[in-house]
Amino acid sequence: MAERVQSEIRKKLIDAFTKNETEYLSGQHLADISGCTRTAVWKHIEELRKEGFEFEAVRRKGYKIISIPDNMSADKITLGLNTEFLGRNLHYHDSVESTQKIAYKLAYNNGEEGTVVIAEEQTAGREDGP
Numbered sequence: 001m002a003e004r005v006q007s008e009i010r011k012k013l014i015d016a017f018t019k020n021e022t023e024y025l026s027g028q029h030l031a032d033i034s035g036c037t038r039t040a041v042w043k044h045i046e047e048l049r050k051e052g053f054e055f056e057a058v059r060r061k062g063y064k065i066i067s068i069p070d071n072m073s074a075d076k077i078t079l080g081l082n083t084e085f086l087g088r089n090l091h092y093h094d095s096v097e098s099t100q101k102i103a104y105k106l107a108y109n110n111g112e113e114g115t116v117v118i119a120e121e122q123t124a125g126r127e128d129g130p
Helices: 002-019 027-034 038-050 074-078 099-108
Strands: 054-058 062-067 090-096 116-122
Touching: 002 027, 002 038, 027 038, 027 062, 038 054, 090 099, 099 116
Parallel strands: 090 116
Antiparallel strands: 054 062
């Protein structure tokens, strides 16, 4: 459950940066829209930095996104996603046997509508189910 909350916060932050690419967003504003503390916002931004996102941080102005990493990640895919529900619940993997197997398991366990499973690499051939 905690991982899901963290993911939702990250999605809200990425959405805010996507909609305001050229503007600074204050830590308080980001905390308000994501429903967490300013300290939590800072921690999420630090995690995004580890993934290769670059931010400019200016005292009394806030954060502005400077660049997006070249490597693939769930956060990068989410950045700029303009859908209401498709892909809003994203499962990204570097390498899996089959994205279809993962999708079947998620659907079987009442997965969220619009869930997308994506991977850089699949190591097994197509199958009809789990």
